[in-house]
Amino acid sequence: MAACLQLNAKSLRPYFPLNSVFVSKQSPKPGRIRCATSTPSKRYTITLLPGDGIGPEVISVATNVLKLAGSLEGIEFKFQEMPVGGAALDLTGVPLPEETLSAAKQSDAVLLGAIGGYAWDKNEKHLKPETGLLQLRAGLKVFANLRPATVLPQLVDASTLKKEVAEGVDLMVVRELTGGIYFGKPRGFGKNENGEEIGFNTEVYATHEIDRIARVAFETARKRHGKLCSVDKANVLEASILWRNRVTAIASEYPDVELSHMYVDNAAMQLVRNPKQFDTIVTNNIFGDILSDEASMITGSIGMLPSASLGESGPGLFEPIHGSAPDIAGQDKANPLATVLSAAMLLKYGLGEEDAAKRIEAAVLDTLSRGYRTGDIHSAGNKLVGCKEMGEEVLKSVESQVPAPV
Secondary structure (H helix, E strand, O other), rough: HHHHHHHHHHHHHOOOOOOOOOOOOOOOOOOOOOOOOOOEEEEEEEEEEOOOOOHHHHHHHHHHHHHHHHOOOOOEEEEEOOOOOHHHHHHOOOOOOOOHHHHHOOOEEEEEEEEOOHHHHHOOHOOOOHHHHHHHHHHHHHHHHEEEEEEHHHHHHHHHOOOOOOOOEEEEEEEEEOHHHHOOOOEEEOOOOOOOOEEOOOOOOOOHHEEEEEEHHHHHHOHHHHHHHEEOOOOOOHHHHHHHHHHHHHHEEEEEEEEEEEEHHHHHHHHHHHHHHHEEEOOOOHHHHHHHHHHHHHHHHHOOOEEEEEEOOOOOOEEEEOOOOOOOOOOOOOOOOOHHHHHHHHHHHHOOOHHHHHHHHHHHHHHHHOEEEEEEHOOOOOEEEEEHHHHHHHHHHHHOOOOOOO
16 A cells, blocks of 8 residues: 555645544544454455545444444454545545545445535536546446345335335345446537537447346345346347347356346336335446436435445445435434445455444344434434434444344
8 A cells, every 4th residue: 555655645645644544533432442352353454435515424434333343353444535526626626536546446445425516516527526436436447336225124114105015125236337328439519410409428338248247136136036137228229139138148147046127117117116026136327327216215215225336356336325415414414324334235245244244234223223313214203313323323233233143
């Protein structure tokens, strides 16, 4: 990491003190963190990208949870905080500084808060916070986005769907992340034969892009309940015809997984009509963007759902799927649980630390079972708390909860 730290010293010194470990203002009280062993058996470097809006608040909570869960499992983390999105624009003039990408690439995993906000809405496209996120995904070569949507028993009444429809929903959307219409060329603006201004984008996929995301999806389905639904628009789009053909071809490598196909418009309807029919869904970039957000609302709040973005090698990118919520930023109203669960996915998928991940997942369930709720999931009979207090309650559960065998 020496080279990365030297780069930071040149332009990012005001943002983060060098050779130090990030300590949150909401750090656990003295004595809260204890180590399972006198000398940690494992050490990892985690790049923290708080970003904008509520990002710093939820990242602070998740960092404390990671520290405690790690200490209880004999794991030591070195955290390095770097700017991205609007915060990076204000500091360096670009949404993804080279130093940030370099640090991310050299770490063991990356935990992202949120990006974007009203202050940068009128920026040119290359100077928008969202461009930094796309560049980060491309730079890390994370092409597979895993987005679970699980209706927890404690929150089934928070869903906008009837209880009998929402209860028991447990699905995973595997979204292709670095191809398709978001990255396809040609793209831009021009004029048509009538002289009218036009905007155009290209939905394009190569065989290898489809094959690799299909394999991730089949492997994911194999570890779940053995059912995979591939979502496309093959009745209209040539890119989807190729998608369906390649997913079908890859299916021969996974005879133990049941494959089905569904058009995206029908899938959107079926997610609301009967979401329990789905186990694992694989789809392209734009369809996955939309369907995973739709699936999130079945659970009751977008503030509860984590995600993992993985590549063939190198660090993964882990982030909550909610946005930066600038309207509540700095008000201690954010729900940190999606970011805490993203930290659990970081442990599970990024580092292979299953026990620490299970400890965090169990702690979230325990905290909810004890009745603590942020505003987005609050209902009568429960205790309304802010972001900081929810974090403190999760920390209590992390230390006391013994994960049940899975």
